[in-house]
Amino acid sequence: MPHDHHDHAHAILPPDPALRVKAIETILTQKGLIDPAALDEIIDTYENRIGPKNGALVVARAWSDPGFRRALLEDATSVVAELGFYGRQGEHITAVENTPGQHNMVVCTLCSCYPWPLLGIPPGWYKSDAYRARAVREPRKVLAEFGVTLPEGTKVRVWDSTAEMRYLVIPMRPEGTEGLSEDALAQWVTRDSMVGTGLPRPPA
Amino acid sequence: MTRVHDMGGRFGDGPVDTAPEPVFKEDWHARALAVTLAAGALGQWSLDTSRHARERLSPADYARFSYFEKWISALADLLEETGVVTRAELASGRADRPSPLAGRALKADKVAGVLAKGGPADRPVNAAPRFQPGDTVRTRRPARNSFVDGGHTRLPAYAAGAVGRVLSCHGAHVLPDANAHGLGEAPEPLYTIVFDAAELWGAPERAGDEVTCDLWESYLRPA
Numbered sequence: 001m002p003h004d005h006h007d008h009a010h011a012i013l014p015p016d017p018a019l020r021v022k023a024i025e026t027i028l029t030q031k032g033l034i035d036p037a038a039l040d041e042i043i044d045t046y047e048n049r050i051g052p053k054n055g056a057l058v059v060a061r062a063w064s065d066p067g068f069r070r071a072l073l074e075d076a077t078s079v080v081a082e083l084g085f086y087g088r089q090g091e092h093i094t095a096v097e098n099t100p101g102q103h104n105m106v107v108c109t110l111c112s113c114y115p116w117p118l119l120g121i122p123p124g125w126y127k128s129d130a131y132r133a134r135a136v137r138e139p140r141k142v143l144a145e146f147g148v149t150l151p152e153g154t155k156v157r158v159w160d161s162t163a164e165m166r167y168l169v170i171p172m173r174p175e176g177t178e179g180l181s182e183d184a185l186a187q188w189v190t191r192d193s194m195v196g197t198g199l200p201r202p203p204a
Numbered sequence: 205m206t207r208v209h210d211m212g213g214r215f216g217d218g219p220v221d222t223a224p225e226p227v228f229k230e231d232w233h234a235r236a237l238a239v240t241l242a243a244g245a246l247g248q249w250s251l252d253t254s255r256h257a258r259e260r261l262s263p264a265d266y267a268r269f270s271y272f273e274k275w276i277s278a279l280a281d282l283l284e285e286t287g288v289v290t291r292a293e294l295a296s297g298r299a300d301r302p303s304p305l306a307g308r309a310l311k312a313d314k315v316a317g318v319l320a321k322g323g324p325a326d327r328p329v330n331a332a333p334r335f336q337p338g339d340t341v342r343t344r345r346p347a348r349n350s351f352v353d354g355g356h357t358r359l360p361a362y363a364a365g366a367v368g369r370v371l372s373c374h375g376a377h378v379l380p381d382a383n384a385h386g387l388g389e390a391p392e393p394l395y396t397i398v399f400d401a402a403e404l405w406g407a408p409e410r411a412g413d414e415v416t417c418d419l420w421e422s423y424l425r426p427a
Contacts, residue, residue: 009284010277018232030299032306039238109212130217163418164325
């Protein structure tokens with residue numbers, strides 16, 4: 001495998017990124033290497049079918065069912081796979097639980113690793129240089145930019161996803177949700193609360 | 205430093221833009237993701253190799269390209285390096301001939317199955333892990349690939365030479381440092397290591413805060 005060279009093939013392509021994608025798609029389609037209908041299927045999967053509602057269901061169940069919560073914290077991969085949440089970029093899952101003493105927050109400083117089967121495609125901020133660079137060094141300043149201020153007594157643990165392990169934060173169940181069904185609880189669980197940059201909030 | 209992508213702990217990037225946005229901000233973002241996944245399904249390179257292809261964009265390109273521009277540019281480089289497409293084809297924007305790999309093209313009715321199957325990175329290995337939860341370890345310094353100069357590694361520079369504690373062992377996982385360069389999977393025990401923020405940054409935001417990294421056994425020594 002060639003490694004470092006200074007006449008990268010991509011420089012031959014049009015500079016406009018939309019045209020650059022189109023050029024590659026056209027060449028690969030003409031060579032019989034890409035089925036355009038498969039591309040539409042991939043896009044539809046991540047645009048409409050796999051997203052944070054999967055993770056929200058897991059969190060709501062963990063809030064409702066102590067046995068499920070214990071099993072999830074013990075071996076999240078098999079527990080969420082039983083719910084049908086397994087696949088690309090989610091082959092190995094660890095669930096980390098927020099407590100009054102510890103707030104968990106997830107980043108990938110080296111690229112943008114994210115639990116796709118549970119949360120879908122990562123949002124722009126998760127992939128941004130600012131988040132990748134700063135979350136590990138100044139998590140509290142970053143949290144403030146998301147409108148989150150932690151109590152002084154709460155430790156922050158930032159999980160840098162440097163391998164194929166993907167992290168799901170289980171936020172603390174908010175007060176005022178006693179007696180709610182799992183479906184109703186899931187409405188409180190935001191995407192950001194499962195990355196650790198937000199807190200659950202009442203449905204709009 | 206290893207390479208430009210290794211930015212954990214860097215100052216100067218400014219505030220995080222937290223404004224809500226759709227799953228794909230532009231149509232071409234969605235196409236870039238789908239083309240990259242479909243090309244990956246041809247089986248000509250590993251996930252580790254494709255990560256390294258993005259990392260070895262020049263620092264100037266890495267900094268000025270948006271996220272999916274990095275993907276698509278690294279994809280063009282990989283397609284050419286593996287001989288799947290030629291430079292002439294990239295230059296003309298047209299295929300010169302059909303590919304012998306055409307039989308491997310991902311079909312629409314196989315997409316759900318391929319995405320659901322994923323590509324687990326754990327491997328069965330008989331050797332016992334060298335470290336146990338609670339053990340104190342020191343990471344390699346400087347962060348580097350020990351097989352290839354400037355090669356792929358998953359030890360961030362900010363955690364190089366740092367003392368941490370083993371939180372858990374996840375069994376043996378494919379070693380990206382080897383696999384990214386076609387040197388085999390070389391599976392090794394993978395550990396979650398927790399570091400005190402003061403060990404990494406000197407003056408942390410708050411005493412007692414922590415950072416974890418998932419690190420392979422060869423990155424670690426007893427401390």
